[in-house]
Amino acid sequence: MSEAALIEVENLRTSFAVGSQRVEAVRGVSFSIAAGEVFGLIGESGSGKTVTGLSLLRLLPPHAAVAADAMRFRGEELGRLSDAEFRALQGVQLAMIFQDPVGSFNPAKTVAWHLQHAIARRRACSGSASGSGGGDWAEEAAQDLRNVGIRAPERVLASYPHQLSGGMLQRALIAMVIALRPALIIADEPTTNLDNLVERQILELIRAQQKKLGASVLYVTHDLGVAGEICDRIAVMYAGEIVEMGPARDVLERPRHPYAQGLLQTSASLERRDEYLYELQGEPGGRGDATGCAFAARCPQAMAQCRTTQPRLVEVGAGHVSRCLLHEQ
Amino acid sequence: MAAIAIDLAPAARRLGGMVLIAFLGAALVFFVMRAGHGDPALSALGDQATPEAIAAFRKLWGLDAPLIVQFWNWLSGALTGNFGKSMTVAGGVPIATLVGSRLPNTLFIGLYAMAIAVVISLVAGTVSALRHGRMIDSVATGLAVLGISMPDFWLSYVLVYALALGAGIFPSYGFISPAESLSGAFYSGFLPALAVAAPMAAAFTRMLRTALIETLYRDHVRVARSLGYSGAFIFLHYVFRNALIPYVTVIGLQVRYLLGGTVVVERIFGIPGIGALMVDAAFGRDYGLVQACALTFLVCVLIVNFLVDSLCAALNPRAT
Numbered sequence: 001m002s003e004a005a006l007i008e009v010e011n012l013r014t015s016f017a018v019g020s021q022r023v024e025a026v027r028g029v030s031f032s033i034a035a036g037e038v039f040g041l042i043g044e045s046g047s048g049k050t051v052t053g054l055s056l057l058r059l060l061p062p063h064a065a066v067a068a069d070a071m072r073f074r075g076e077e078l079g080r081l082s083d084a085e086f087r088a089l090q091g092v093q094l095a096m097i098f099q100d101p102v103g104s105f106n107p108a109k110t111v112a113w114h115l116q117h118a119i120a121r122r123r124a125c126s127g128s129a130s131g132s133g134g135g136d137w138a139e140e141a142a143q144d145l146r147n148v149g150i151r152a153p154e155r156v157l158a159s160y161p162h163q164l165s166g167g168m169l170q171r172a173l174i175a176m177v178i179a180l181r182p183a184l185i186i187a188d189e190p191t192t193n194l195d196n197l198v199e200r201q202i203l204e205l206i207r208a209q210q211k212k213l214g215a216s217v218l219y220v221t222h223d224l225g226v227a228g229e230i231c232d233r234i235a236v237m238y239a240g241e242i243v244e245m246g247p248a249r250d251v252l253e254r255p256r257h258p259y260a261q262g263l264l265q266t267s268a269s270l271e272r273r274d275e276y277l278y279e280l281q282g283e284p285g286g287r288g289d290a291t292g293c294a295f296a297a298r299c300p301q302a303m304a305q306c307r308t309t310q311p312r313l314v315e316v317g318a319g320h321v322s323r324c325l326l327h328e329q
Numbered sequence: 330m331a332a333i334a335i336d337l338a339p340a341a342r343r344l345g346g347m348v349l350i351a352f353l354g355a356a357l358v359f360f361v362m363r364a365g366h367g368d369p370a371l372s373a374l375g376d377q378a379t380p381e382a383i384a385a386f387r388k389l390w391g392l393d394a395p396l397i398v399q400f401w402n403w404l405s406g407a408l409t410g411n412f413g414k415s416m417t418v419a420g421g422v423p424i425a426t427l428v429g430s431r432l433p434n435t436l437f438i439g440l441y442a443m444a445i446a447v448v449i450s451l452v453a454g455t456v457s458a459l460r461h462g463r464m465i466d467s468v469a470t471g472l473a474v475l476g477i478s479m480p481d482f483w484l485s486y487v488l489v490y491a492l493a494l495g496a497g498i499f500p501s502y503g504f505i506s507p508a509e510s511l512s513g514a515f516y517s518g519f520l521p522a523l524a525v526a527a528p529m530a531a532a533f534t535r536m537l538r539t540a541l542i543e544t545l546y547r548d549h550v551r552v553a554r555s556l557g558y559s560g561a562f563i564f565l566h567y568v569f570r571n572a573l574i575p576y577v578t579v580i581g582l583q584v585r586y587l588l589g590g591t592v593v594v595e596r597i598f599g600i601p602g603i604g605a606l607m608v609d610a611a612f613g614r615d616y617g618l619v620q621a622c623a624l625t626f627l628v629c630v631l632i633v634n635f636l637v638d639s640l641c642a643a644l645n646p647r648a649t
Contacts, residue, residue: 057555059551059554059555061546087557087559088557089557090554090555090556090557091555091556091557091558092557095555095556096552096555098548098551098552098555100548103547103548103549104548104549104552105549105552106549106553106566106567106570106571107549107571107646107647108566108570108571108644108645108646109566109570117558117562118556121556121557121558160646160647162646162647173552176556177556180556
């Protein structure tokens with residue numbers, strides 16, 4: 001889209017071989033993230049949001065096939081890079097914070113070992129050009145941990161992963177990713193396994209570190225509240241497609257797509273602690289008629305033509321698009 | 330005080346357990362040998378011996394005393410390293426001398442076989458895990474099934490037939506003690522060690538392959554890839570390092586089969602080891618010698634198990 005975009009994705013399609021069949025998890029997703037922007041990818045489990053992030057970072061297993069019309073990072077087509085060339089970008093340019101902090105660490109090594117190698121990798125990549133080369137890695141590691149709010153870094157550095165709590169490990173994981181100074185951080189529901197208080201702290205932490213480094217963030221979540229707090233722009237995914245995308249405030253306050261509206265109503269109903277929770281009908285992520293709108297089978301406003309015509313993304317506001325036939329009438 | 334008690338308790342319990350197992354094992358062998366058929370006097374003196382000669386023999390070796398007294402006599406001697414003398418196999422030679430002269434051969438074959446099994450399984454397990462589902466993995470897995478299925482005595486004869494009698498590369502019989510010539514021991518011991526190693530190599534390979542493949546798909550490996558670390562670094566520190574724990578555990582469990590294997594293979598290849606000695610002693614009803622050999626095996630297994638457990642604990646930070 002704009003020349004300021006750090007990453008641009010056009011028509012990303014990811015499918016998995018299941019037996020002799022191919023199952024499409026992502027069906028033509030397009031978005032771009034500007035430098036320094038926090039972009040939220042929202043959806044139910046199975047909507048393809050995590051697979052989108054993993055596709056970008058080439059972290060999918062061999063039975064997955066990723067295709068895209070374009071995947072550009074700073075204008076450079078990622079699809080053309082060999083695995084070795086792409087590996088040079090991993091971590092130091094494109095990094096990921098995973099959902100499960102406990103499983104993210106090598107159980108046989110201390111936190112210090114993890115940070116030491118992350119720091120060494122950044123120094124090896126930046127070389128002398130950036131001037132951040134020197135200094136003792138242990139000192140830098142301790143400072144990295146202090147930056148994510150760990151008050152006793154020495155103790156945490158000497159600990160093995162199983163000796164630390166989930167919240168502490170998530171901080172350490174963020175510190176490890178930050179130590180690499182990536183330009184884009186893909187955060188895949190990094191707070192789902194944590195309690196509310198720690199979740200707030202981690203969100204503030206990601207926001208603060210992101211501002212400090214000027215990094216962009218692709219924030220994957222199913223939690224609208226979290227998305228509203230951290231994201232500049234939001235895309236809502238359903239069954240492997242983006243159904244609505246726009247500035248966070250517009251999408252969360254004035255959603256246009258029936259699915260986004262439903263999600264928001266459910267979320268509000270949860271917050272009000274309604275006796276009967278408002279919920280969307282049907283199976284989550286279920287794809288209805290292959291020829292029509294994916295959401296038609298569950299949509300409260302579905303019309304006859306929804307089952308036969310595929311809706312396109314239509315501009316419904318400034319930088320705000322929605323994929324629904326209602327907008328085309 | 331409390332801190333010391335906490336630190337020492339597991340080690341003391343372990344040591345106590347090992348002593349207890351050694352004692353129970355010794356008692357078991359002692360009483361089972363005597364419950365079986367046969368008589369050392371008949372083995373030593375032959376069928377034609379007079380009742381007087383037999384009685385004299387029994388009195389000489391203390392076999393006329395009550396069992397429990399015999400056991401006490403043997404145990405009190407064994408605790409001071411005095412295992413008595415051989416009754417029938419090598420009449421009058423101290424058992425400690427017999428066992429001492431043969432133990433190095435068995436240890437050599439056992440360690441040799443273990444080394445072969447470890448080297449083969451490290452290579453085969455790693456290659457088949459990294460190429461799993463492909464041709465080379467199927468070949469390695471097929472060979473592993475074959476290795477587990479082949480009895481060691483049968484494999485010994487196949488190896489002798491192919492590599493000794495057929496190709497003439499290795500000797501078919503006889504063994505040069507490592508005390509005489511180390512290179513000679515490696516050369517003459519290769520076929521017996523390989524016969525003992527084959528089933529172990531197969532079991533280790535399958536274990537390592539499974540553990541590696543399981544670790545390959547763990548989250549922390551994907552995280553390591555997302556950080557852009559090199560494939561070799563990830564394999565070594567993230568995959569192999571964590572697969573090592575179940576692998577070493579299985580090696581420890583297989584050590585007892587190693588001893589069983591040497592008993593058979595020593596007979597086939599004519600290696601003067603403890604296994605062959607124990608078989609001779611059992612046929613000759615040489616009670617003291619059987620007991621000493623069994624106790625030696627038992628202590629070896631206990632020591633190796635202890636070493637493997639310590640190694641596992643050192644490898645796994647969660648174990649402490």
